[in-house]
Amino acid sequence: MPGAASIPEIEALAEGADHVDVKTVACNKELGRFVADLLSYRPGWMRALFRLRGLLAGLLGLRRESGGQGERLSEVSFTPGAKATFFTVTAAEKGRYWIAEASDRHLAAYVAVSAGTGEAGESLRHVATIVRYRHWTGPVYFTIILPFHHLIVAAMARHAARG
Numbered sequence: 001m002p003g004a005a006s007i008p009e010i011e012a013l014a015e016g017a018d019h020v021d022v023k024t025v026a027c028n029k030e031l032g033r034f035v036a037d038l039l040s041y042r043p044g045w046m047r048a049l050f051r052l053r054g055l056l057a058g059l060l061g062l063r064r065e066s067g068g069q070g071e072r073l074s075e076v077s078f079t080p081g082a083k084a085t086f087f088t089v090t091a092a093e094k095g096r097y098w099i100a101e102a103s104d105r106h107l108a109a110y111v112a113v114s115a116g117t118g119e120a121g122e123s124l125r126h127v128a129t130i131v132r133y134r135h136w137t138g139p140v141y142f143t144i145i146l147p148f149h150h151l152i153v154a155a156m157a158r159h160a161a162r163g
Contacts, residue, residue, distance in 0.1 A: 009091045009099060010112045010128060018107075019131040019142065023154050024116075027125040027161035031115050034125050035098050036073040038113065038160035039085050046155070049148055056144060087111060107131055107138035127157045 014020045027034055076084045078092035087100035090110070097114040112128040129149070133139050142149075 007097050007112075007114055010097060010114065010130075013099070013110050013112065013130045014128070016132075017130045018133045018139070019146075020128065021150070021153070022126055022128045023157045024124055024126050025157045025161040026118070026122050028123045029125070029161070031095055031098060031113065031125070032076050032078065034160050035076045035084070035113050038127065038156050039076070039087070040072045041156045041159040043155075046152060049152065053145060056141065103134075105137075106135045106141055107133050125157070125161065127153060129153055 029037070073084065076082075076098065077089055078094050078098060080089050080091060082089045084100055087102050089098070089100045092098040095115060097112065099110060099112045102109050102111075108131070110128075110130040112126075112130060114126045114128075116124040116126055118124050131138075131142060133142070
């Protein structure tokens with residue numbers, strides 16, 4: 001990720017992935033607080049998109065996750081195996097990075113958040129989405145949601161960077 005020190009755990013996930021996307025925001029928040037704020041952001045327009053996602057999931061025979069709607073996190077755990085909304089922490093190092101996974105039969109999706117420094121010395125937070133398809137429904141599903149995914153992750157990162 002640009003501006004971030006090499007993190008082998010994130011690089012290993014990204015290598016050979018079917019989709020990798022990184023959103024970067026300037027932010028001085030402690031990493032755990034940033035992740036909690038990132039995952040807690042659920043405005044009305046996003047809840048509506050998650051309801052539509054539920055309809056699509058039903059058509060494709062996938063789990064119908066709520067998107068963690070209404071769940072406000074006061075903190076996130078850095079312990080592998082811990083839950084954060086519908087994600088499970090897979091690897092983390094306080095102050096450096098946090099990785100979690102959500103998977104179903106169609107794909108495995110990872111969110112990897114890391115702390116970095118920009119060229120001018122500003123504090124940055126990088127939010128990577130890494131996707132690996134597991135079934136033919138994976139690319140079908142992800143292609144349909146991809147435009148919304150970009151909007152959602154960017155909005156979540158901007159929200160988490162505030163305050």
